Amino acid sequence: MGFRLSFFLFLASLSAICAQEAEDATIVVNGTKAIANTDTNYICATIDWWPPDKCNYNQCPWGSSSIINLDLSHPFLAKAIQAFKRMRIRVGGSLQDEVLYDVGNLKSRCNSFTKAGEVFGFSKGCLHMDRWDQVNYFFNKTGVLVTFGLNALYGRQEITNKVWGGDWDSSNANDFINYTISKGHRIDSWEFGNELSGKGIGASVDAAQYAADLIKLKTIINKLYKNFRPKPLLVAPGGFYDKEWYNKLLQDSGSLVINAMTHHIYNLGAGVDHDLVSKILDPNHLSKISQTFRNLNQTIQTYGPWASAWVGESGGAYNSGARNISDTFVNSFWYLDQLGMAATYDTRVYCRQTLVGGNYGLLDTTTFVPNPDYYSALLWHRLMGKEVISVNSSASPYLRSYAHCSKGRSGIALLLINLSNQTDYNIMVQNSINIDLRVKDKTDENRKSFTHVLKRAVSWVGSKASDGTSFREEYHLTPENGDLQSKTMLLNGNPLQLTDDGDIPSLNPVRVAVNSPMSVPPLSIKFVVFPNFDASCCK
Incomplete structure (x- = not known):
């Protein structure tokens, strides 16, 4: 009986996964000037x-x-x-x-x-x-x-x-x-x-x-x-x-x-x-x-x-x-x-x-x-931070996106809110500066390898480790047990609960290699910090 129940649950979860849709979305951030404060x-x-x-x-x-x-x-x-x-x-x-x-x-x-x-x-x-x-x-x-x-x-x-x-x-x-x-x-x-x-x-x-x-x-x-x-x-x-x-x-x-x-x-x-x-x-x-x-x-x-x-x-x-x-x-x-x-x-x-x-x-x-x-x-x-930055998204209205300068540090912070109950958004973040450069120098860009173009597109994000790898910081918010009306919020899969002393828990991000895929699953929220984003209004 236990095996059959486990197998049923496996099939149910597999069905739910298959029901999800994946959609690619490009988010262009313009950090040349704050649009509000x-x-x-x-x-x-x-x-x-x-x-x-x-x-x-x-x-x-x-x-x-x-x-x-x-x-x-x-x-x-x-x-x-x-x-x-x-x-x-x-x-x-x-x-x-x-x-x-x-x-x-x-x-x-x-x-x-x-x-x-x-x-x-x-x-x-x-x-x-x-x-x-x-x-x-x-x-x-x-x-x-x-x-x-x-x-x-x-x-x-x-x-x-x-x-x-x-x-x-x-x-x-x-x-x-x-x-x-x-x-x-x-x-x-x-x-x-x-x-x-x-x-x-x-x-x-x-x-x-x-x-x-x-x-x-x-x-x-x-x-x-x-x-x-x-x-x-x-x-x-x-x-x-x-x-x-x-x-x-x-x-x-x-x-x-x-x-x-x-x-x-x-x-x-x-x-x-x-x-x-x-x-x-x-x-x-x-x-x-x-x-x-x-x-x-x-x-x-x-x-x-x-x-x-x-x-x-x-x-x-x-x-x-x-x-x-x-x-x-x-x-x-x-x-x-x-x-x-x-x-x-x-x-x-x-x-x-x-x-x-x-x-x-x-x-x-x-x-x-x-x-x-x-x-x-x-x-x-x-x-x-205080400075609000312009964001343009290719995604449907169910993906809400907002960007600010990071607070107390360089770079930007991005807020992504996925209101869809079935679409998993695969996100590519681009800097409007790099897009403008590629348009102006299209001939030269065409001569360069895909790897170089990718590196240029993301070179402004992440903290560099000793091996030269760049990182972004993610704070992924979901409800406990997938219940939208849960009173427990998960941060990167961990429940946010007061410590035994009644202190507010640490709100630590997950550090992710900047060139790795980024997604926002259905009915979830994600803050993403790009410490080295090239945004002149944030300096």
């Missing part, structure tokens, strides 16, 4: 305000993940952040415009969030200053770059359904910022409001009014930080892109008020959507959001070239994400494609919803053990 700390994650009784679809996945009740003493949390050396964390979310800061001459009582018939179904909440001190001690210890979202509804009144009017009351924010400075807490950037742009989500504010309030906030920042160099950035509006609204905000706020335009992305739909996996693996669906990146870039170039574009919050699926999808391997196809695509449109920062909390956390809400997307983010952070 990101911030050094492009990878960002959020910490939200949701209390434990925030529920969607009969699930309550937030636990104690709020900035108010997050267990800052958990060793896994600190180690996960410290692995990035300098990680940006954006504190903000739906309830930030309901938060009171328990400092100064507060005009009302400062109580905890409770279920109520107000914005997003909760009452106003409170941030006590002893907790704020604890949070900042933790951020300082772990090397966090802090972006903090301020309450932009304070002092306003609801005029009609979801439409809020009146001037923003800056007194509580002023006292809070002043306290923050007095305690020596370092804030990289202050963000104004959350999802109040356009028609808003829980509430909306007119763009002209919002611009006037931003000018007021900028004046406060400049006054309170007058002896600081550099001063914290002012970023806004932290909402969904609405062309007319965003255009007017930049026009009315004027030159150098907004340092970064933040927008939110949830392009996969609701967390309960039964088609989420198919959307994640559909290149046409993934590409639709590129129009938003393009439009925001045009808005900034036309009305505010002093500002940069940030994705201030992005979780893929909204309403807390999707259990057993947002926290599994399959989500990395969406997440890494987002990071690659956004960077090509000059997005400087990309904040993932969330670091911990909901179903889309980089870390498990209960155990703080990293989910697969955590390792995807860490690999990007360690391998992909």
Whole structure:
């Protein structure tokens, strides 16, 4: 019986292998000029305000993940952040415009969030200053770059359904910022409001009014930080892109008020959507959001070239994400494609919803053990530099390809994402410089042997060993047991798991001879580093 079962499994695996198709693909990398740039700390994650009784679809996945009740003493949390050396964390979310800061001459009582018939179904909440001190001690210890979202509804009144009017009351924010400075807490950037742009989500504010309030906030920042160099950035509006609204905000706020335009992305739909996996693996669906990146870039170039574009919050699926999808391997196809695509449109920062909390956390809400997307983010952070390089591919849209200068070293890093469930892509990487040379000197090239041409085509890749052989470095990501909804990611066949001491595991590449074949199997992801790639923009 055992023999027959083994033989059956062998035939099944053989059938699966035979069903795969092989496709040759040429990727031409142009390293002569960067097409866009990101911030050094492009990878960002959020910490939200949701209390434990925030529920969607009969699930309550937030636990104690709020900035108010997050267990800052958990060793896994600190180690996960410290692995990035300098990680940006954006504190903000739906309830930030309901938060009171328990400092100064507060005009009302400062109580905890409770279920109520107000914005997003909760009452106003409170941030006590002893907790704020604890949070900042933790951020300082772990090397966090802090972006903090301020309450932009304070002092306003609801005029009609979801439409809020009146001037923003800056007194509580002023006292809070002043306290923050007095305690020596370092804030990289202050963000104004959350999802109040356009028609808003829980509430909306007119763009002209919002611009006037931003000018007021900028004046406060400049006054309170007058002896600081550099001063914290002012970023806004932290909402969904609405062309007319965003255009007017930049026009009315004027030159150098907004340092970064933040927008939110949830392009996969609701967390309960039964088609989420198919959307994640559909290149046409993934590409639709590129129009938003393009439009925001045009808005900034036309009305505010002093500002940069940030994705201030992005979780893929909204309403807390999707259990057993947002926290599994399959989500990395969406997440890494987002990071690659956004960077090509000059997005400087990309904040993932969330670091911990909901179903889309980089870390498990209960155990703080990293989910697969955590390792995807860490690999990007360690391998992909600021300069974005042009890539042209002959492959079908199911092979997504992005290139950057390598981070902290010479050469380039290439990200390859295979969305196909049956095509194994055999990749040839070419340098546009060498292609141009061959075109210009075609007669001479024809006289040379195939070996010499191949050597010339790949002479810019790899680290040279003592025998003169060149290498490339590969980081191949697959799900455990081939299960796309596995919570365990494999790196070059080895499971990524915390060490016995709770440390982040080493993320070591496989070194491969540069002239050996390179492939990206179906439904897998590969980072490839070419240390000696001849890219003038990376020097």
